[in-house]
Amino acid sequence: MIERIPTAKALVEIREKVSVTHPSMRKSVTVCGGTGCQAAGCKEVADKVREELKAQGLASEFKLVVTGCHGFCEQGPIVVVRPSNVFYPKVKIRNVKKIIERTVAAGEIIDELLYKEPVSGDRIAHEQDIPFYARQHRLVFAHNGYIDPTDITDYLSIGGYAAIEKALFKMKPDEIIEEVTRSGLRGRGGGGFLTGRKWRSCLDALGERKFVICNADEGDPGAFMDRSLLEGNPHAVIEGMLIGARAVGSKEGIVYVRHEYPLAVERLIDALDEARHAGLLGDDILGSDFSFDIRISRGGGAFVCGESTALMASLEGRSGEPRAKYVHTVEHGLFDFPTTLNNVETWANVPEIIENGADKFASVGTEQSKGTKIFSLVGKINNTGLVEVPMGISVRDIVYEIGGGIPKGKKFKAVQTGGPSGGCIPQSMLDLQVDFQKLTEVGSMMGSGGMIVMDEDTCMVDVARYFIHFLKEESCGKCVPCREGLKTALDTLDRITQGKGEMKDIEILEELGEWMSTSSLCALGGSAANPVLSTILHFRDEYEAHIVERRCPGGICVELITYSIDPELCDGCHACVKVCPKDVIAGDKKQTHTIDTTGCIKCGACLSACTRDAISRK
Amino acid sequence: MLERIFSRYPVDRTSLVMILQDVQTEFGYLPTDALKEVSARLQIPAAQVYSVATFYNVLSLVPRGRNLVRVCMGTACHVRQAPLILETVKRELDIEPGDTTVDGEFTFQSVGCVGACAIGPVVEVNDIHHGHMNVNKMKKLLDKLEQSAKDEGQS
Numbered sequence: 001m002i003e004r005i006p007t008a009k010a011l012v013e014i015r016e017k018v019s020v021t022h023p024s025m026r027k028s029v030t031v032c033g034g035t036g037c038q039a040a041g042c043k044e045v046a047d048k049v050r051e052e053l054k055a056q057g058l059a060s061e062f063k064l065v066v067t068g069c070h071g072f073c074e075q076g077p078i079v080v081v082r083p084s085n086v087f088y089p090k091v092k093i094r095n096v097k098k099i100i101e102r103t104v105a106a107g108e109i110i111d112e113l114l115y116k117e118p119v120s121g122d123r124i125a126h127e128q129d130i131p132f133y134a135r136q137h138r139l140v141f142a143h144n145g146y147i148d149p150t151d152i153t154d155y156l157s158i159g160g161y162a163a164i165e166k167a168l169f170k171m172k173p174d175e176i177i178e179e180v181t182r183s184g185l186r187g188r189g190g191g192g193f194l195t196g197r198k199w200r201s202c203l204d205a206l207g208e209r210k211f212v213i214c215n216a217d218e219g220d221p222g223a224f225m226d227r228s229l230l231e232g233n234p235h236a237v238i239e240g241m242l243i244g245a246r247a248v249g250s251k252e253g254i255v256y257v258r259h260e261y262p263l264a265v266e267r268l269i270d271a272l273d274e275a276r277h278a279g280l281l282g283d284d285i286l287g288s289d290f291s292f293d294i295r296i297s298r299g300g301g302a303f304v305c306g307e308s309t310a311l312m313a314s315l316e317g318r319s320g321e322p323r324a325k326y327v328h329t330v331e332h333g334l335f336d337f338p339t340t341l342n343n344v345e346t347w348a349n350v351p352e353i354i355e356n357g358a359d360k361f362a363s364v365g366t367e368q369s370k371g372t373k374i375f376s377l378v379g380k381i382n383n384t385g386l387v388e389v390p391m392g393i394s395v396r397d398i399v400y401e402i403g404g405g406i407p408k409g410k411k412f413k414a415v416q417t418g419g420p421s422g423g424c425i426p427q428s429m430l431d432l433q434v435d436f437q438k439l440t441e442v443g444s445m446m447g448s449g450g451m452i453v454m455d456e457d458t459c460m461v462d463v464a465r466y467f468i469h470f471l472k473e474e475s476c477g478k479c480v481p482c483r484e485g486l487k488t489a490l491d492t493l494d495r496i497t498q499g500k501g502e503m504k505d506i507e508i509l510e511e512l513g514e515w516m517s518t519s520s521l522c523a524l525g526g527s528a529a530n531p532v533l534s535t536i537l538h539f540r541d542e543y544e545a546h547i548v549e550r551r552c553p554g555g556i557c558v559e560l561i562t563y564s565i566d567p568e569l570c571d572g573c574h575a576c577v578k579v580c581p582k583d584v585i586a587g588d589k590k591q592t593h594t595i596d597t598t599g600c601i602k603c604g605a606c607l608s609a610c611t612r613d614a615i616s617r618k
Numbered sequence: 619m620l621e622r623i624f625s626r627y628p629v630d631r632t633s634l635v636m637i638l639q640d641v642q643t644e645f646g647y648l649p650t651d652a653l654k655e656v657s658a659r660l661q662i663p664a665a666q667v668y669s670v671a672t673f674y675n676v677l678s679l680v681p682r683g684r685n686l687v688r689v690c691m692g693t694a695c696h697v698r699q700a701p702l703i704l705e706t707v708k709r710e711l712d713i714e715p716g717d718t719t720v721d722g723e724f725t726f727q728s729v730g731c732v733g734a735c736a737i738g739p740v741v742e743v744n745d746i747h748h749g750h751m752n753v754n755k756m757k758k759l760l761d762k763l764e765q766s767a768k769d770e771g772q773s
Contacts (some may be wrong), residue, residue: 039748301730317630317633318669467693605706
């Protein structure tokens with residue numbers, strides 16, 4: 001912890017002292033501590049690195065830094081030796097000693113442990129040369145890979161808290177808002193509302209108290225960038241909130257964070273403590289007349305609480321039910337006081353804008369969508385993880401250049417964006433430029449940035465059913481169109497996926513969608529039909545195959561498929577026979593096996609046991 | 619009995635959800651007596667406390683099993699065959715999502731998204747993430763948990 005920093009001058013002095021060596025240039029071994037890497041065993045790897053550095057007498061020269069998420073979750077646990085940036089993916093404990101001996105101590109590169117590019121098969125030594133990283137434009141996520149999120153001095157050494165210093169002493173609230181407005185920053189949580197305009201309304205609103213809220217209730221299934229930002233660089237979010245509070249005239253901040261993100265909560269609590277201890281939160285910050293503090297509220301695991309008015313209801317100790325939008329939260333928000341609410345990624349963009357100016361920020365992106373966006377690139381894709389790209393990049397570049405294409409040579413079918421409120425982008429639109437406008441034009445939306453890639457083995461009717469089921473579970477039930485509309489839509493989709501659909505069901509779904517979007521109370525219901533409407537628009541043939549031919553082209557809908565073994569591919573290894581819970585697979589060892597479909601319960605055990613992809617579902 | 623929990627937060631309605639979460643962590647569920655105490659202490663009508671307690675997914679009015687198995691049903695997991703994993707747990711434990719086995723050993727939940735999409739399909743067992751799951755790995759994991767429950771019962 002660092003002692004209270006009394007003035008702006010003292011902050012500059014401290015920063016000069018700690019930033020002699022930029023974290024990216026210091027001698028260190030960074031181990032990714034993100035959730036993906038934790039599941040892959042990074043904690044044990046980090047312990048081993050610590051032990052080996054000590055054993056080999058390198059502990060005083062090389063610092064072990066357990067960082068936040070590097071983004072390349074597929075390759076975890078990730079170890080990067082800095083400053084040379086030699087990158088080792090999928091590190092096993094048994095290889096740690098070798099890495100410390102040869103790369104850290106002797107500066108050698110261990111070829112066989114390097115990242116192997118899936119298409120060319122080439123080994124790549126340095127982090128920045130790996131296509132997954134090389135094509136990204138990291139602004140918000142830039143420091144995640146090398147700073148220690150539990151140490152405020154690391155954040156200070158990359159220029160942290162310089163933006164709030166500028167906002168406090170060199171800018172008036174009005175000028176801060178003007179700068180943010182000029183930057184063109186739009187809300188990264190889903191709506192895409194202009195951040196500057198929101199702040200302006202809140203500044204103009206009258207109220208004894210004003211609140212600044214960070215929405216970290218990241219509920220969109222398939223998105224986890226907010227989690228990674230809070231875990232990897234919590235001070236950037238805190239600094240963004242400080243600037244926002246200064247601009248709108250608030251003294252009270254709240255981070256509403258998902259209960260399901262314990263590490264993010266822990267990192268945030270520590271970071272808030274550190275900031276408070278350093279006098280960067282509390283009374284008379286840096287000797288100015290500005291006082292502001294932040295507290296944490298843990299959400300209760302309700303998707304609808306990502307909606308701003310439901311979130312505020314939850315903060316008031318009530319059920320998370322939204323209210324009508326004609327009363328604006330910037331004027332009548334939490335406890336009826338003016339409230340500015342932005343999402344984690346939006347807040348994390350703010351320090352950059354204030355420090356380096358709106359023009360620099362706006363130089364990246366498209367006419368209507370400025371800056372970068374973090375996407376979680378997941379699903380049927382080779383390089384899964386978090387990618388930060390400039391607005392306007394094509395879907396093709398994200399999927400093929402950064403994502404490395406579809407695994408096992410399967411065909412691309414669609415990308416789903418915008419979570420349960422979004423839609424699908426089919427193959428014919430691969431060259432679509434990704435920004436707020438373009439995504440909305442094709443019936444999808446930006447949302448919080450989930451990008452779920454689907455291949456030929458995905459059923460688009462099942463995907464629509466999946467989202468409707470999700471939303472039906474999460475609907476708060478307050479307004480009729482959402483509550484009843486979702487139930488009817490789910491019943492209809494259930495029938496279709498069970499092979500009991502009729503052609504008129506498609507019309508019913510379309511009509512229902514129209515009705516829900518015009519009459520629901522909040523965005524959850526208003527956009528709930530999007531996944532259905534967009535799949536009908538782009539994949540009507542799949543709906544018709546289910547209804548007319550009683551066939552599921554993606555091989556997913558259980559009632560419509562049968563499992564079979566391809567005799568050409570089966571080598572009679574017996575793996576499937578061993579795992580079948582119903583003993584319906586017959587065949588001697590080294591002889592082609594067959595499935596008795598009458599007793600098969602389609603559980604998929606054989607599918608995951610087969611090493612030769614010999615089992616198919618049609 | 620809840621003094622320790624109350625002491626962590628401002629004692630007003632803004633803390634209700636978090637206090638209930640902590641009660642849940644302490645007891646594994648929300649006992650009726652605890653709800654009454656929260657209602658009295660925060661001066662919120664019991665009906666409203668009940669309404670909140672039944673609204674949020676993390677809160678439960680019934681005791682949970684010793685092992686909490688949560689199958690992630692996020693989109694990324696869904697397209698990577700999470701439904702087959704869900705069915706496997708259903709079949710192996712012979713209960714529906716949201717239920718607890720009769721012996722009190724397992725509570726089984728399906729959850730919206732645990733935010734570990736890159737390593738999907740994900741199953742969270744007692745707060746530990748298990749990535750890249752498949753039907754057979756799931757069975758083995760459950761077998762292991764059942765075995766250790768038996769061992770503990772014997773010792």
